[in-house]
Amino acid sequence: xxxxxxxxxNLYNRKRxxxxxxxxxxSAPRTxxxxxxxxxxxxxxxxKPEYRDLAYLNSVVIVESGLPLESWxxxxxxxxxxxxxxxxxxRNAPRPIDIDMIYxxxxxxxxxxxxxxxxxxxERRFVVQPLCxxxxxxxxxxxxxxxxxxxxxxxxDEDLSIFDERW
Numbered sequence: 001x002x003x004x005x006x007x008x009x010n011l012y013n014r015k016r017x018x019x020x021x022x023x024x025x026x027s028a029p030r031t032x033x034x035x036x037x038x039x040x041x042x043x044x045x046x047x048k049p050e051y052r053d054l055a056y057l058n059s060v061v062i063v064e065s066g067l068p069l070e071s072w073x074x075x076x077x078x079x080x081x082x083x084x085x086x087x088x089x090x091r092n093a094p095r096p097i098d099i100d101m102i103y104x105x106x107x108x109x110x111x112x113x114x115x116x117x118x119x120x121x122x123e124r125r126f127v128v129q130p131l132c133x134x135x136x137x138x139x140x141x142x143x144x145x146x147x148x149x150x151x152x153x154x155x156x157d158e159d160l161s162i163f164d165e166r167w
Contacts, residue, residue, distance in 0.1 A: 004102040011096045014057040024079045030066035037130030041163040060130040073114045108141045125158040
């Protein structure tokens with residue numbers, strides 16, 4: 001099944017952390033690389049004032065995988081932990097790495113901490129723009145519009161610029 005992951009980092013060597021996260025995702029059993037977006041530098045969204053200057057790097061990585069989705073949830077948690085992420089009560093606190101499963105083929109899952117498609121993917125330009133780079137015509141379950149159409153309908157108040165075209 002095809003799975004789209006959103007990667008983000010706003011601490012330390014952000015690009016290196018995205019690369020490490022991508023490589024660790026691709027090291028999962030029965031998983032192959034399909035595509036990736038450029039890396040974008042983005043302003044933080046919904047963060048406390050003291051974190052507004054910690055710009056994110058964001059990208060989307062697409063894989064083909066035979067692993068069950070539930071296995072991915074724990075695998076992603078291990079990658080984030082190994083790359084230094086500490087979860088706090090502040091959901092939008094700075095972090096060395098954040099990995100979200102955006103979609104998994106046409107599946108809809110809401111159980112045991114796993115929500116697919118990601119519940120807020122279509123509200124965030126920092127997810128929708130890189131996803132549009134690799135899957136503009138994709139229509140996720142319950143979206144009713146393609147990724148490109150959703151991108152066109154988002155407000156342009158989120159700063160977003162290409163940081164690295166090829167990584």
